[in-house]
Amino acid sequence: MSGTLRASVAAGDAVRPSGPLTGLLWGIGAVATRTGIPAATLRNWDRRYGVGPSAHSEGGHRRYDESDVACLSHMATLMAGGAAVLAASEIALDARAARA
Numbered sequence: 001m002s003g004t005l006r007a008s009v010a011a012g013d014a015v016r017p018s019g020p021l022t023g024l025l026w027g028i029g030a031v032a033t034r035t036g037i038p039a040a041t042l043r044n045w046d047r048r049y050g051v052g053p054s055a056h057s058e059g060g061h062r063r064y065d066e067s068d069v070a071c072l073s074h075m076a077t078l079m080a081g082g083a084a085v086l087a088a089s090e091i092a093l094d095a096r097a098a099r100a
Contacts, residue, residue, distance in 0.1 A: 026064045028062050034069060046062065051071060053068050071093065075091075
């Protein structure tokens with residue numbers, strides 16, 4: 001996805017993007033608070049397993065939409081139930097793709 005976001009927005013703020021993106025986009029701090037998943041873990045899941053945001057600001061900051069947050073929450077729930085991280089990421093990503 002692409003869109004122009006204000007780079008000056010603080011990491012925890014939600015913004016409404018201009019361009020083809022719709023809905024609110026959340027910074028990593030807000031997502032960490034909403035999900036209970038530490039920001040460092042969110043960054044690792046993005047780098048290692050591809051479970052990350054749908055957009056980035058012009059400054060490269062992660063911007064998560066509601067489907068991203070649902071995917072992360074699903075992954076955390078699977079892991080809390082005993083699933084391995086890789087398996088949980090694959091299931092969560094497949095579920096997000098099916099909802100799209």
